[in-house]
Amino acid sequence: MKTILVTGGAGFIGSNLVQLLLRERPQWTVVNLDKLTYAGNAESLADLRSDPRHIFVRGDIANAELVEHLIRSHDVSAVLNLAAESHVDRSILGPGIFVETNVSGTQVLLEAARLSKVNRFVQISTDEVYGSLGKTGKFSEDSPLKPSSPYSASKTAADLLALSYGHTFGLDVVVTRCSNNYGPYQFPEKLIPLMIANALEGRKLPVYGDGQQIRDWIHVDDHCRAILAALEKGVKGEVYNIGSDNEWPNLSIVNRIIEMLGKGAIEYVKDRPGHDRRYAIDARKAHAQLGWSPQIPFAEGLQRTVDWYVENRGWWERVRTGEYRSYYERNYGAR
Numbered sequence: 001m002k003t004i005l006v007t008g009g010a011g012f013i014g015s016n017l018v019q020l021l022l023r024e025r026p027q028w029t030v031v032n033l034d035k036l037t038y039a040g041n042a043e044s045l046a047d048l049r050s051d052p053r054h055i056f057v058r059g060d061i062a063n064a065e066l067v068e069h070l071i072r073s074h075d076v077s078a079v080l081n082l083a084a085e086s087h088v089d090r091s092i093l094g095p096g097i098f099v100e101t102n103v104s105g106t107q108v109l110l111e112a113a114r115l116s117k118v119n120r121f122v123q124i125s126t127d128e129v130y131g132s133l134g135k136t137g138k139f140s141e142d143s144p145l146k147p148s149s150p151y152s153a154s155k156t157a158a159d160l161l162a163l164s165y166g167h168t169f170g171l172d173v174v175v176t177r178c179s180n181n182y183g184p185y186q187f188p189e190k191l192i193p194l195m196i197a198n199a200l201e202g203r204k205l206p207v208y209g210d211g212q213q214i215r216d217w218i219h220v221d222d223h224c225r226a227i228l229a230a231l232e233k234g235v236k237g238e239v240y241n242i243g244s245d246n247e248w249p250n251l252s253i254v255n256r257i258i259e260m261l262g263k264g265a266i267e268y269v270k271d272r273p274g275h276d277r278r279y280a281i282d283a284r285k286a287h288a289q290l291g292w293s294p295q296i297p298f299a300e301g302l303q304r305t306v307d308w309y310v311e312n313r314g315w316w317e318r319v320r321t322g323e324y325r326s327y328y329e330r331n332y333g334a335r
Contacts, residue, residue: 003029004231005076007061007109008083010034012186013124015044017082017224022053024228031055031074033067039086041319043327044185061105067112078120078231079113081106081162084155088128089189091151092273102154103161110165110173118172122231123162125177127216127241128152132276140282141177141239148274159239166237174234176227178242179281182301183220184308188316191250192302195257196309197316199264209271211251214278218244219301222294229290243281244294253302260306 008014009032034040048054059066061083085098113121130139131146147153159175166173188197195205226242258264318324
């Protein structure tokens with residue numbers, strides 16, 4: 001029996017990861033720590049309310065006393081750190097909280113893991129730490145770190161902190177850096193769910209600049225399987241790039257969504273400051289060392305995603321209005 005602490009487990013990737021862990025490793029217990037900020041949605045975990053293997057705790061990773069208590073009292077054997085402020089636009093408007101959560105919060109987790117001698121700490125990061133690529137080439141684990149936004153700079157700092165805890169204190173640390181995720185339960189300010197929701201509501205579909213920013217897209221289920229593989233098979237002190245060799249310009253993604261839904265009108269808007277032009281991931285190391293490879297073709301994954309947002313309109317409408325924030329109080333507040 002293992003107990004895993006997942007931080008940020010009510011977010012997009014986190015909620016999908018928690019469900020995958022409980023599905024794929026039924027003998028495990030997951031302690032899910034989430035602050036339930038704007039992007040954390042307890043409603044995404046509604047199916048797990050009666051599952052004794054899922055222990056949800058509302059709290060901040062920067063709260064050292066709470067983090068140490070959870071790790072010790074539940075005899076946590078591994079930490080999967082997904083808790084982060086993660087939207088580039090928000091980091092431009094207010095960088096401070098990104099440093100507080102992504103850097104200081106990660107350090108608190110690392111220190112608690114060190115003191116409690118957890119078996120493994122997996123830091124879930126992003127390809128944005130590498131900055132922007134030219135028209136050719138891919139990011140490898142040896143690519144220089146050149147973050148372009150306060151968000152990516154804070155994630156870079158967190159990665160280096162995690163690796164330093166391995167080098168200095170001997171903590172078993174593994175870092176994963178993933179490309180753009182898509183799939184169910186994604187907060188509708190990100191490209192794919194934003195375009196789907198806007199089209200369904202008859203709103204314009206805002207595209208930054210010329211829409212030719214290129215990203216490597218991976219379905220969230222494939223990413224979550226990679227995290228599980230890194231936890232179980234990763235080599236101490238190593239970094240693993242996670243991607244699906246699936247590059248698309250933003251404009252092409254938007255046009256495909258319009259085609260799938262049969263509706264939607266593009267509106268070009270001013271590009272955001274420092275917008276990276278292209279990301280692409282070389283994931284050969286993960287293939288070789290983790291025995292992992294993506295399983296969901298993009299055409300299939302995108303169709304499934306569109307279908308999910310069509311079928312779960314109530315979920316993202318509650319997110320749009322802020323009503324989703326009352327779910328926790330309704331269901332857990334009296335406990």
